[in-house]
Amino acid sequence: STNAVLHLIAIANRIGVDLSLEDWDRLGRDVPTIVDLMPSGRFLMEDFYYAGGLAAVMASLDEVGLLHRDAMTVSAKTIGELIDGAPNYNSEVIRPLSQPLTKEGGISILRGNLAPDGAVIKPSAATPELMQHRGKAVVFENIEHYYARIDDPELDIDASSVMVLKNCGPRGYPGMAEVGNMPLPAKLLKQGISDMVRISDARMSGTAYGTVVLHVAPEAAAGGALALVRDGDLIELDVAGRRLELLVSEEELAIRRRDWKPPASPEGGYQSLYVERVLQADKGCDFDFLVGRRDAGIPRHSH
The missing domain is CATH 3.50.30.80 (IlvD/EDD C-terminal domain-like)
Known part of the structure; x- marks a missing residue:
């Protein structure tokens, strides 16, 4: 989904990770599309699930060294630990890297x-x-x-x-x-x-x-x-x-x-705050004041 570009850039900005549109394009040129899924391909999300899902895709990418196996996940296990041995039950849905749906990424x-x-x-x-x-x-x-x-x-x-x-x-x-x-x-x-x-x-x-x-x-x-x-x-x-x-x-x-004249701004309320502080699409459409790692300490008592 093209929405993933917005979401991942916004998430990266919040935790202080430098992720840009250039990264998407650079990686997309080198990583083929191997999932034959609508609207790019023929199959449905249900078919993808029964073929092995994301773990099977990641296992294929890992075979050619495209993943950081030692990266820790929220499960307290590394990526490598989670995908080792993940089966691909349908190589028409999740294609081998030697027979990709397209030679480049989908975006x-x-x-x-x-x-x-x-x-x-x-x-x-x-x-x-x-x-x-x-x-x-x-x-x-x-x-x-x-x-x-x-x-x-x-x-x-x-x-x-x-x-x-x-x-x-x-x-x-x-x-x-x-x-x-x-x-x-x-x-x-x-x-x-x-x-x-x-x-x-x-x-x-x-x-x-x-x-x-x-x-x-x-x-x-x-x-x-x-x-x-x-x-x-x-x-x-x-x-x-x-x-x-x-x-x-x-x-x-x-x-x-x-x-040219800009469109009229909202007169007040949340929509006014949103329009004033939202970032552009290339920056993830997050609020500008939410970018960067911030202290998440326990707040003071209210009473």
Whole structure:
């Protein structure tokens, strides 16, 4: 799941471990995908469980020296102790490393002028023909604008278009909703089109599939370049090159930035605190005041 990127970076930040998007991309290039599980593959989570589950996967990785066997776990046993002898009951579901589902990991990190701090895509669940693509943007300013516009018969959109959804990141849509895998317009579905390039600062469910770029950072509500995209702009996606580019001149973007206005902030309450202190997606979307190891001593008596 692409959500794992956010969660693990946030957890690492809280305990003072340096984990970044670059680490995800570096490790993803060297570690193949061996679990044939939907949406990347054919099988269900239940099949994965009965095939041996995570222990069987870790045992396979351990065979080629990809794990720190001596790392201690919450069980008070090391990783090595927990996975030694873990059986693989179905090598179609959990494949051998010599016959992976894909040669690289299931997640790639993109950068470029549209996502200077990074964006996430799941190539294993995307359409290979769209991994390198250039198309015109069809822009939705927020999720309400998307719902109001997507099935308009007059919407200028075709299979080559790039759907862009703004203001659904941690600040723009507090909580960072799982709306990044935007359903395609009905008129294209009727033509048999099943996937298009979609870009947003939102999240999506781990069960979703498609050529979907997520977690664009900085997000639109924080003034990221995503906020400046307009209908008809050319966007280039190059997953192999790890690039995501908005093909608009710097001069034009500077003009647009002068005209840009941030969305109104919540007037109070928890949502106001959240928007003010939440970090961007590349930092795990945690509160900034929770980053770093802190004293967890017993508090003083209240009475």
